[in-house]
Amino acid sequence: MPFLSGAPPFRPENPVFAIILGNTLLSTVPGVSGAGMSPEKTVLTPVLDSELITHGEIRSRKWKPNTPTGCPTPAVITRAMMVLLGMEPLFVNAGLTTRPVVPCLDVYGEPGKDPREGDAVPRARELFARGEQVGRFLSRSADLLLLGECVPGGTTTALCVLRGLGIPASVSSSFVNNPVALKEAICARVQERIRAEDAGDPLDVIRIGGDPMLAVAAGMVSAFKGETVLAGGTQMLAVAAVLRGLGKKVPSVVTTVFVRDDPTAGFAATAATIGTPVYYVDPDFATIGHEGLARYCMGEVKEGIGAGGAMFLARIMGKSEAEIRDRLLTTVSGY
Amino acid sequence: MPFLSGAPPFRPENPVFAIILGNTLLSTVPGVSGAGMSPEKTVLTPVLDSELITHGEIRSRKWKPNTPTGCPTPAVITRAMMVLLGMEPLFVNAGLTTRPVVPCLDVYGEPGKDPREGDAVPRARELFARGEQVGRFLSRSADLLLLGECVPGGTTTALCVLRGLGIPASVSSSFVNNPVALKEAICARVQERIRAEDAGDPLDVIRIGGDPMLAVAAGMVSAFKGETVLAGGTQMLAVAAVLRGLGKKVPSVVTTVFVRDDPTAGFAATAATIGTPVYYVDPDFATIGHEGLARYCMGEVKEGIGAGGAMFLARIMGKSEAEIRDRLLTTVSGY
Numbered sequence: 001m002p003f004l005s006g007a008p009p010f011r012p013e014n015p016v017f018a019i020i021l022g023n024t025l026l027s028t029v030p031g032v033s034g035a036g037m038s039p040e041k042t043v044l045t046p047v048l049d050s051e052l053i054t055h056g057e058i059r060s061r062k063w064k065p066n067t068p069t070g071c072p073t074p075a076v077i078t079r080a081m082m083v084l085l086g087m088e089p090l091f092v093n094a095g096l097t098t099r100p101v102v103p104c105l106d107v108y109g110e111p112g113k114d115p116r117e118g119d120a121v122p123r124a125r126e127l128f129a130r131g132e133q134v135g136r137f138l139s140r141s142a143d144l145l146l147l148g149e150c151v152p153g154g155t156t157t158a159l160c161v162l163r164g165l166g167i168p169a170s171v172s173s174s175f176v177n178n179p180v181a182l183k184e185a186i187c188a189r190v191q192e193r194i195r196a197e198d199a200g201d202p203l204d205v206i207r208i209g210g211d212p213m214l215a216v217a218a219g220m221v222s223a224f225k226g227e228t229v230l231a232g233g234t235q236m237l238a239v240a241a242v243l244r245g246l247g248k249k250v251p252s253v254v255t256t257v258f259v260r261d262d263p264t265a266g267f268a269a270t271a272a273t274i275g276t277p278v279y280y281v282d283p284d285f286a287t288i289g290h291e292g293l294a295r296y297c298m299g300e301v302k303e304g305i306g307a308g309g310a311m312f313l314a315r316i317m318g319k320s321e322a323e324i325r326d327r328l329l330t331t332v333s334g335y
Numbered sequence: 336m337p338f339l340s341g342a343p344p345f346r347p348e349n350p351v352f353a354i355i356l357g358n359t360l361l362s363t364v365p366g367v368s369g370a371g372m373s374p375e376k377t378v379l380t381p382v383l384d385s386e387l388i389t390h391g392e393i394r395s396r397k398w399k400p401n402t403p404t405g406c407p408t409p410a411v412i413t414r415a416m417m418v419l420l421g422m423e424p425l426f427v428n429a430g431l432t433t434r435p436v437v438p439c440l441d442v443y444g445e446p447g448k449d450p451r452e453g454d455a456v457p458r459a460r461e462l463f464a465r466g467e468q469v470g471r472f473l474s475r476s477a478d479l480l481l482l483g484e485c486v487p488g489g490t491t492t493a494l495c496v497l498r499g500l501g502i503p504a505s506v507s508s509s510f511v512n513n514p515v516a517l518k519e520a521i522c523a524r525v526q527e528r529i530r531a532e533d534a535g536d537p538l539d540v541i542r543i544g545g546d547p548m549l550a551v552a553a554g555m556v557s558a559f560k561g562e563t564v565l566a567g568g569t570q571m572l573a574v575a576a577v578l579r580g581l582g583k584k585v586p587s588v589v590t591t592v593f594v595r596d597d598p599t600a601g602f603a604a605t606a607a608t609i610g611t612p613v614y615y616v617d618p619d620f621a622t623i624g625h626e627g628l629a630r631y632c633m634g635e636v637k638e639g640i641g642a643g644g645a646m647f648l649a650r651i652m653g654k655s656e657a658e659i660r661d662r663l664l665t666t667v668s669g670y
Contacts, residue, residue, distance in 0.1 A: 093441065105440050
């Protein structure tokens, strides 16, 4: 397998790597999200991961950047690539339960609520507009917007939104065993609410069953004037589907081969339905010489907080596969 | 008088105009600040002014963007210049009592406390470090950092910090009659606290008697790699003095002739003591044909939220004096 499938659009002169942080209270439902040591603690992951990427360590809490099984957080991959490129991502706070410990471009949203109970993102339309403002602002200097996200539980809200837009999607998971039945049960309740309202507008679908990241991401991409590449798995397909539903240009998506190879996700088929060009990054973790990273090949974690996009960026900015893999191994071994 | 005194350093290719928003609870002390309809309401001014600059109107509250005497807020000037240049400022939230209604780069600070009672900015050192992160991030794309601020009551904290750094300064005011005696009384109490600690480090002086803007601004400038111009009056002289005290390069300051001509401020003398090069903008409001703007010449408002800097930026970006004045008149007449 090549490291990067498909020819990237161009080598950017001034890329901005923005990572949207958000919460949905769905991640606290036991079994929904593997992005944290316990269901209640999943909500902290965006704040801790952004701290790790910025400082190379977690200072604010006692916390090991691993899953309970010893798999390194994808934030370590993003961190390694930022160090390699000598750059820093721009974190965007779309709506978090806890206060970040690094500067974020904050749109002053709220965490997404449980969409089974009522509207998940009551201010979806306003958050979209604030995302547009951010996109316009970034257009002044950047020629590429690489957009990642960190929303524990976000594959479930992505499923609700994709289905709500009429796309027969399934979604990936950070668990080895995707809790498909639980996600489908949640999704079924949300589809009832969408049908009850006869909601067709993508921003209404986000309001009813999405999360704040989806609204902000769609707004940012919508207003950004340069090239956009969405960095993530099925959650970013939901963003692409929202943009298509709004009649906007559909951006490409970059993700890891671990998402592509998740049989429960149907990533390639959904991308084709939406009409999203896709790049896959294959860091060949099976041969990299690190047990935790090798677990990615066995279906754990797979992707997150722009990890696939960060490796993609390093490659299109001219770093060799060897440089990228060396840096990954050095960085991950340090934790 | 020329529109702009002194030759600007260069015509930037990619300027970023950042405006730091912050609060100090000193503005709620009756008589300290004229930046609001009442002492309690002064704390809202940064949020309302940033909304006005972004959207051209205040949607979030019933509010007229004027002083009680009918003088337009300087935010209208900043708004006019942003429209003329087709750009948007980057708002930085250093620590506010209320939630902004436009996206801000948030460093997650707190409003400054009353420095007579105890430390005003307990996390000054951390906010400085977060400002440095912001400055580093902006360095990737911008060649000029024009840095404005909006901190009601901030001339009083600036006075405390300037004196704490051993500079025999006085400061300006948005009132026609500068409440010098009240400011001096507050400052005297703060100097006692500084002496009691024998605090010499500028970040300790900010901790004891400053406001969050001062810490964040100093950090941003300290880490920004391109040219920096501070946009504001005596508050920005305090930032320059902090940088000098830290052994950093002292940036230039741009302000209006209304600040220069405030006899109670002693602006030029303080700037000379600190070693700050100064640009003055003279929009000749006496002849512009608007009663409210003419009041600036009589000593009201004078400056604020980067208004002088916004006019400076328009000029160095190639707009003519006539274009600038026309746009100011059209915009101000719309309110």
